[in-house]
Amino acid sequence: MSGLVMPAPKADVLARRARIVADLRAIVPGEGVIDAEAEMRPFESDGVTAYRQLPLVVVLPSTTEQVSKVLAYAHANGIPVVPRGAGTSLSGGALPLEDGILLGMGKFNRILDIDFENRTVVAQPGVTNLGITTAVAHEGFYYAPDPSSQIACTIGGNVGENSGGVHCLKYGLTTNNVLGVEMVLISGEVIRLGGKHLDSGGLDLLGLIVGSEGLLGVVTEVTVRILKKPETARAVLVGFPSSEAAGACVAAIIAAGIIPGGMEMMDKMMVHAAEAFLGAGYPLDVEALLIVELDGPEAEVNHLIERVAEIAGTLGCLTLRASTSEEERVAFWAGRKAAFPAVGRISPDYLCMDGTIPRKALPLVLKRMEEMSEKYGLRCGNVFHAGDGNLHPLICYDANQPGQLEKAEAFGADILLLCVEVGGVLTGEHGVGVEKRDLMPSMFNEIDLAHQQRLKCAFDPDALLNPGKVFPVLHRCAELGRMHVSGGKLPFPDLPRF
Amino acid sequence: MSERLCPRDEADVVEAVRWAVSNGRTLDVAGSGSKAGLGRHIQTDATLELSGLSGVTLYEPEELVLSAKAGTQVAEIEALVAASKQMLAFEPMDFGPLLGLAPGGGTLGGLMACNLAGPRRPSAGAARDHALGIRAVSGRAEAFKAGGRVVKNVTGYDLPRGLAGSYGTLAAFTELTIKVLPRPETVETLLLLGLDPAAAAAAMSAAVGSYYDVSGAAHVPEAVAAAIAAVAGAGTAVTALRLEGVQPSIRHRRGKLEAMLRTHGTLSFLDADASRGFWQAVRDVTPFAVPLPPALPDPALMAGLDPATQSEAVLRPQGLGPRVKPGDEGAHLENHPALWRISVAPMAGPSVGAALREIGARCLYDWAGGLVWAEMPGAEPQTAAVRAAVAAAGGGHATLIRASAAARAAEEVFQPLDPITGALIARMKNGFDPGRVLSPGRIYAGV
Numbered sequence: 030m031s032g033l034v035m036p037a038p039k040a041d042v043l044a045r046r047a048r049i050v051a052d053l054r055a056i057v058p059g060e061g062v063i064d065a066e067a068e069m070r071p072f073e074s075d076g077v078t079a080y081r082q083l084p085l086v087v088v089l090p091s092t093t094e095q096v097s098k099v100l101a102y103a104h105a106n107g108i109p110v111v112p113r114g115a116g117t118s119l120s121g122g123a124l125p126l127e128d129g130i131l132l133g134m135g136k137f138n139r140i141l142d143i144d145f146e147n148r149t150v151v152a153q154p155g156v157t158n159l160g161i162t163t164a165v166a167h168e169g170f171y172y173a174p175d176p177s178s179q180i181a182c183t184i185g186g187n188v189g190e191n192s193g194g195v196h197c198l199k200y201g202l203t204t205n206n207v208l209g210v211e212m213v214l215i216s217g218e219v220i221r222l223g224g225k226h227l228d229s230g231g232l233d234l235l236g237l238i239v240g241s242e243g244l245l246g247v248v249t250e251v252t253v254r255i256l257k258k259p260e261t262a263r264a265v266l267v268g269f270p271s272s273e274a275a276g277a278c279v280a281a282i283i284a285a286g287i288i289p290g291g292m293e294m295m296d297k298m299m300v301h302a303a304e305a306f307l308g309a310g311y312p313l314d315v316e317a318l319l320i321v322e323l324d325g326p327e328a329e330v331n332h333l334i335e336r337v338a339e340i341a342g343t344l345g346c347l348t349l350r351a352s353t354s355e356e357e358r359v360a361f362w363a364g365r366k367a368a369f370p371a372v373g374r375i376s377p378d379y380l381c382m383d384g385t386i387p388r389k390a391l392p393l394v395l396k397r398m399e400e401m402s403e404k405y406g407l408r409c410g411n412v413f414h415a416g417d418g419n420l421h422p423l424i425c426y427d428a429n430q431p432g433q434l435e436k437a438e439a440f441g442a443d444i445l446l447l448c449v450e451v452g453g454v455l456t457g458e459h460g461v462g463v464e465k466r467d468l469m470p471s472m473f474n475e476i477d478l479a480h481q482q483r484l485k486c487a488f489d490p491d492a493l494l495n496p497g498k499v500f501p502v503l504h505r506c507a508e509l510g511r512m513h514v515s516g517g518k519l520p521f522p523d524l525p526r527f
Numbered sequence: 528m529s530e531r532l533c534p535r536d537e538a539d540v541v542e543a544v545r546w547a548v549s550n551g552r553t554l555d556v557a558g559s560g561s562k563a564g565l566g567r568h569i570q571t572d573a574t575l576e577l578s579g580l581s582g583v584t585l586y587e588p589e590e591l592v593l594s595a596k597a598g599t600q601v602a603e604i605e606a607l608v609a610a611s612k613q614m615l616a617f618e619p620m621d622f623g624p625l626l627g628l629a630p631g632g633g634t635l636g637g638l639m640a641c642n643l644a645g646p647r648r649p650s651a652g653a654a655r656d657h658a659l660g661i662r663a664v665s666g667r668a669e670a671f672k673a674g675g676r677v678v679k680n681v682t683g684y685d686l687p688r689g690l691a692g693s694y695g696t697l698a699a700f701t702e703l704t705i706k707v708l709p710r711p712e713t714v715e716t717l718l719l720l721g722l723d724p725a726a727a728a729a730a731m732s733a734a735v736g737s738y739y740d741v742s743g744a745a746h747v748p749e750a751v752a753a754a755i756a757a758v759a760g761a762g763t764a765v766t767a768l769r770l771e772g773v774q775p776s777i778r779h780r781r782g783k784l785e786a787m788l789r790t791h792g793t794l795s796f797l798d799a800d801a802s803r804g805f806w807q808a809v810r811d812v813t814p815f816a817v818p819l820p821p822a823l824p825d826p827a828l829m830a831g832l833d834p835a836t837q838s839e840a841v842l843r844p845q846g847l848g849p850r851v852k853p854g855d856e857g858a859h860l861e862n863h864p865a866l867w868r869i870s871v872a873p874m875a876g877p878s879v880g881a882a883l884r885e886i887g888a889r890c891l892y893d894w895a896g897g898l899v900w901a902e903m904p905g906a907e908p909q910t911a912a913v914r915a916a917v918a919a920a921g922g923g924h925a926t927l928i929r930a931s932a933a934a935r936a937a938e939e940v941f942q943p944l945d946p947i948t949g950a951l952i953a954r955m956k957n958g959f960d961p962g963r964v965l966s967p968g969r970i971y972a973g974v
Contacts, residue, residue, distance in 0.1 A: 146736075147873050147897075148736055149872070193681075201656065204656075204688065219947075226922075227653070227898075228653050228870055230868070230870070230942060231692060231926075231941040231970045231971070232689075233688060233689055233691055233692045234948070234951070236655055236688030236689050236691065237685060237688070239688075257736055285709075286709035286710070287709070326738060326780050331775075332776060385679045385680055387590050387592075388590055389589070417677070418677050452675075454677055457677070457681065458681055460681055472675075472682060476669050477672050477673065480686070481683050481686065483959060484689070485684075486954070509958070510958070514548045
């Protein structure tokens with residue numbers, strides 16, 4: 030692991046390890062507490078495998094009551110807690126701490142309620158994202174947010190990260206699809222927010238909890254809304270001679286009032302990598318490839334496909350194919366969905382970045398990334414959730430070559446800083462975690478960060494939940510609580526007042 | 528008499544809050560005052576009026592994004608985006624008619640602070656779902672920002688969403704960035720006639736749970752329907768299903784829905800113009816509107832101002848009603864029937880309505896039954912009965928929208944919190960506004 034500094038482990042916690050393990054066994058009996066090194070090994074990292082750390086102990090509770098007791102115990106004894114779903118985080122959000130309990134929520138794997146009339150599902154947090162869709166598919170329903178890891182990632186983790194997916198321009202992120210949670214605070218207290226109804230009046234705590242990266246509490250139950258699966262979906266594959274032209278096409282489609290179910294762009298390197306990997310039938314003589322998927326009632330989809338084709342034609346596309354069968358539509362997507370393994374085939378290692386930019390900045394950002402690629406001597410391919418400006422550069426490197434990981438990380442940081450420079454943000458859907466933690470000051474000043482941390486202080490004043498994530502420096506809450514206000518003169522005395 | 532502070536920019540807002548903190552004064556955070564009658568009734572030392580912070584600062588239709596100062600009129604923003612065939616997809620309702628004010632008031636900051644929504648809520652979300660970024664001044668007299676200007680962003684806590692619905696109690700917005708979306712090309716409405724609320728909820732559930740993209744599902748009982756011009760002629764209860772989009776799609780969906788719902792009741796239909804009128808009436812709940820009081824000049828303004836210094840920043844927009852002196856909001860509503868906004872699971876709406884009808888309430892159902900507007904038979908809110916009906920229906924949120932200032936000071940206006948959540952929210956208030964200067968008590972007593 031390069032340069033990443035985590036909070037120094039508490040010596041007194043490390044010294045009490047045997048006692049802590051014994052106490053936790055009294056709360057979670059049987060195999061629910063793991064302290065043998067070999068058995069803790071699978072938990073030492075999440076999707077960011079460059080960062081590894083064995084936890085103090087792994088605890089796998091199976092009831093809300095156990096979670097409550099574990100957190101109350103950790104709170105009383107000053108022990109950090111790192112919550113973990115399936116461990117698919119791409120930002121190191123579930124990276125363990127040497128002095129911390131790794132709280133795995135995998136045993137919370139039941140769907141508690143399916144209500145088609147109200148269009149909701151109540152699930153435990155360890156249910157996979159796809160598991161929710163599978164449970165309601167027989168009635169033609171699905172859960173809309175579909176991160177690429179949906180086979181494995183859990184709904185609890187999705188709540189923690191506010192996960193997106195290729196369909197979120199039209200159907201929203203996790204936060205737009207979660208109606209309620211049951212959550213345990215670090216004190217062990219249990220709260221319930223929302224339910225099967227919409228919009229609680231007053232303060233929207235639920236909106237704050239979604240995307241809080243495990244720093245505010247541990248979710249033990251989630252209520253989501255489900256949607257009827259669109260009647261039809263068709264995709265168009267459009268090749269362009271330049272990324273500018275492809276970007277112009279994306280803008281023109283949206284300007285025409287069309288919000289596609291999915292709209293993805295791949296650059297030349299990614300098109301070639303995907304084609305070599307599984308022969309998706311992509312055109313190889315293009316600089317940028319768009320996949321535009323329209324979904325909805327059949328008449329609408331057919332109408333809009335024609336309009337998209339018209340727009341693409343007037344903007345000088347080189348190739349255009351509309352899917353005429355479900356098999357063909359799936360084949361169009363197969364190459365895009367295999368983008369990561371395809372890069373894995375041409376490069377021993379890669380870093381996947383996740384910035385969002387205003388779409389109009391795409392040509393500039395791509396050009397600057399080419400320059401960076403030359404500077405660092407590392408190849409970089411791009412897949413792009415084009416509708417919402419979410420860029421996923423894949424930086425190729427070889428971890429066995431000394432210095433290449435560090436170079437790749439520096440390249441990645443440069444890309445994210447560039448995203449901020451052009452008006453975008455550090456992360457569109459992967460979360461800050463540890464990976465982007467130290468870049469936060471590029472987007473937020475100290476006052477901005479202090480306001481975010483005051484929210485943290487309201488939930489977790491001793492900073493025991495997932496410390497070392499999201500914030501580069503975690504101020505003590507007592508320090509943040511002080512208020513220094515001087516002055517007291519009447520404001521703007523030149524204005525009329527009563 | 529209450530002070531009125533009219534900042535011109537964010538620095539002025541910081542100064543105003545600094546003044547309040549240093550002098551132990553409280554501020555009622557307001558935009559144009561159009562929703563001053565919402566929430567708990569509070570008395571503050573001064574009103575912080577943000578309507579002077581006005582103007583759209585960024586609008587890029589092809590990026591689906593708009594930024595504006597907090598005091599910008601919503602009507603101005605809606606007109607601007609309409610010119611690019613776009614809209615605020617969450618269809619923010621206009622509280623004016625319910626609160627005895629002329630329609631068309633309200634600012635972007637107020638829209639977000641009250642988390643407005645409309646009939647499209649189940650499919651398109653509320654204001655919170657379209658909040659991308661904010662600039663605001665907390666009760667620590669510090670300006671801060673959160674979020675960004677792109678539609679997909681998980682960098683840091685989601686404060687833009689968390690402050691939506693905060694009624695100015697944690698921070699005063701100074702600038703907001705929101706997502707805008709294309710406006711549907713056209714609209715039609717399929718009607719089912721003569722259903723009772725329970726049958727209507729079943730039909731709406733079937734329609735909203737179908738393939739056919741129903742973007743509004745409302746049920747209006749006969750006596751209430753009589754007050755909506757577009758459907759008054761039906762002479763019976765109407766259950767309305769809105770279809771929006773391109774014409775070939777609407778034609779297809781309407782045919783499918785008609786076939787599906789034929790067994791539920793008699794079918795009818797509203798064209799585009801009638802549909803727009805009908806859904807605006809549902810959005811703004813106009814059947815339960817109160818008449819506008821006679822227009823009054825603002826005597827406070829007239830008496831206290833040197834005419835030379837009168838400016839747009841201090842004159843309230845025309846027609847914004849009788850806010851004669853801050854602190855009296857809602858006084859003109861004393862004798863009107865109390866009104867509740869109740870959010871429950873959609874299929875639970877009819878049972879809430881049935882319980883409230885027994886005590887003489889009239890109801891209008893939106894969100895496929897999940898939103899019940901209940902007008903009580905008199906000015907008395909009958910809070911205990913309403914809360915009991917919601918609990919019996921499986922829980923949800925009931926908010927007292929219209930009642931006398933005295934009632935709104937004495938009652939829990941929002942759904943009461945359990946003690947743990949209440950303590951959590953009080954700690955949030957301590958973090959953002961330790962001096963309790965920003966609209967203290969507007970949502971929960973003492974917070």
